[in-house]
Amino acid sequence: MESIDVLMLCPMISYLEQELQSRYNVLKLWTAQEKSQFIKDHSATIRAIVGDGGHGADAEMIEALPRLEILSSNSVGVDKIDLEKCREKGIRVTYTPDVLTDEVADLAIGLILAVLRRLCESDRYVRSGKWKKGDFKLTTKFTGKTVGIIGLGRIGMAIAKRAEAFNCPICYYSRTEKPDTKYKYYPSVLELASNCQILVVACSLTAETRHIVNREVMNALGPKGVLINIGRGPHVDEPELVSALVEGRLGGAGLDVYEHEPEVPEELFGLENVVLLPHVGTATVETRKAMADLVVGNLEAHFSNKPLLTPLV
């Protein structure tokens, strides 16, 4: 049986690497001395690419692989993939929706609570050995606060459901109003930010949504408002975010993503009203395994001419 060449763009959990290696001939791009040469050397045989949220295929890479049939992304975000090019060339693209929805929504709430209730700062305080009897610090209650969600897709809805259990009124912005929800719709992110206390970015990254949270929006959210980003770094104008936080125009932020990961603006390291996570939205053993199974399952379906499990293109 002919061995199929699969190009892996970056290291992933060992479970996924093993599952791929047991079925295909895996070419690890990150081990190459010179990446474009590596691709040239194998361009006649690569039939599939496995990427993730941070590593996709642009037009150049797609053009360099004439035998490419499918790109299976270990993510639900596909902003790093030139989808138009794939459509043009008839290349299938699969991703991992649904299996990670709950995980990301859980983390959004975890970030809200950590920022509002100053968990990380408190934990640092105790570990410093400085806790004195009678000391207390006022933090902010979560229950009952208005939560505004940018993007009411799968993840946005899951966040809303959880926030409702804390008696939070929910409002949202979406490209179009959703007729079958009871949540309050605002036709612009600016209006949404003016009417909520906690603003959560939960939409996909496209040309239209780049910097959807800008200086104006952050000012509208205000000195008592909190921004939570579990989408993509470029959703937020990062330099503006830093100055809004440092100057106190924005009350706080919980960030899982940044414009230039893994670089994080150092000005944020000294702030107590900020929680900084290293892009761990889906980072649990259970969910990474479920995602991996989808990545492999889609490849298997494709190469045995069965319907793809979770196609995007």
Add this chain to the structure above:
Amino acid sequence: MATKDNEVEDHRPLVLIHHLPSFKLPLQDRLITHFRLFDSLASPEASSVRALICVGPTPVTADTLDHLPSLRLVVGSSAGLDHVDLAECRRRGIAVTNSGDANSENVADYAVALLLDVLRRVSAADRFVRSGLWPQMGEYPLGCKLGGKRIGIVGLGSIGSEVAKRLVAFGCTVAYNSRNKKPSVLYPYYANVHDLAVNSDVLIVCCALTNETHHIINKDVLTALGREGFIINVGRGALVDEKELVQFLVQGEIGGAGLDVFENEPNVPKELFALDNVVLSPHLAISTPESFEALNEVIIANLKAFFLSKPLLSPFQQE
């Protein structure tokens, strides 16, 4: 126009603010519109005062009560009253009130916050990013999924019920132990904490501290909870055998813990400082302005009711 200046009679009832030196009552200035306050057992007013406000964990003992022969009411400022000698109050015909539901939502929010932090390693990962290690070390170790976890609530009172309601929305299942089964509650009931632990992935401790519940989380319960189990304590430190818990955590015999309370606050076992699967908090579960406002209202309402001989708002009931 000057009139014969009669002293305005002060009709405000007298109330003792009973507090340890390092503990202040938030929003105390609001009380003086309603009550005349003093704060020392040595004051001559001690012999006539009928009500006291107990600030935080300030102990109310038989000795305290001996200084207050006219006392008829102890107004607690927390949900827990383990620092008050309840038996002695009962014996002397002194009523006791606690904070009622004023803090329940905040404590429940905090329990969920601690659980999400431990499972998803929020504080540990925040430390990792702030140390500048992310660019060097790449991926951070994976955490654990909350959805689908079996939550065991120890003490399904006001706080425990609010915790349950929140966690159900995350796709968790809930079971509980309480002194008595609650007929109107649909969650499965276990008659003892050991059995609850056997059937849970997470224990959340929300019950009152009494003689019976001291060290209710012991070696046996921790063993039953197991290597993949997690424990969150927003009750009182002494509900957990702290020495045992530290051992279990250090040896990796339990998955992790989120602790807002400790047996000997503000002392926290230093062995915990090196662990990334533990979240430590300096007893802050109620500490929001909204909580203090609500608490203030409950305190004033209880005192007013007492001085008007009306039913108290939140007399302490053992669940």
